[in-house]
């Protein structure tokens with residue numbers, strides 16, 4: 001039987017994949033329960049097609065490195081652990097490869113808010129580049145999130161990972177997931193701006 005936190009993650013993975021907010025290549029979601037963190041496993045997209053079960057999730061203490069030795073630990077999970085260690089109020093971390101955000105990640109473009117629903121995120125910027133799956137990337141993500149604590153409290157703070165995707169941190173899992181879709185829609189609006197307005 002999946003507990004509340006596991007159910008949240010499983011449902012979110014399916015939803016993100018269905019809505020093209022992440023892909024088969026990757027993404028990684030986690031939720032914090034006190035000193036414990038539940039996290040999607042490696043190959044959540046490629047092997048599981050985001051059809052996760054409670055047994056497939058990786059669980060451990062966010063303050064320790066033990067869960068990183070689990071064979072199913074996603075190496076993208078380092079960023080999550082570093083976020084929990086540096087921002088004690090964060091309860092949820094969502095890393096994804098959203099369809100409409102990917103061009104902004106690819107070309108180094110910030111995402112300026114053009115919808116009322118995204119004003120609260122401010123201009124979403126890139127962190128310093130580092131190869132995927134490295135602990136260096138985790139440090140760069142934390143550095144880029146510094147100073148965005150007010151956004152985490154409001155809904156979520158977001159950072160674009162160069163050539164890769166996006167990562168969000170928030171105090172509430174559902175609100176953080178909601179932020180992901182808002183930002184993806186905002187990215188779509190930016191993408192079609194020229195074709196609509198000339």
Ligand SMILES: [Zn+2]
Nearest residue numbers: 026027076165
């Ligand atoms: Zn990724």
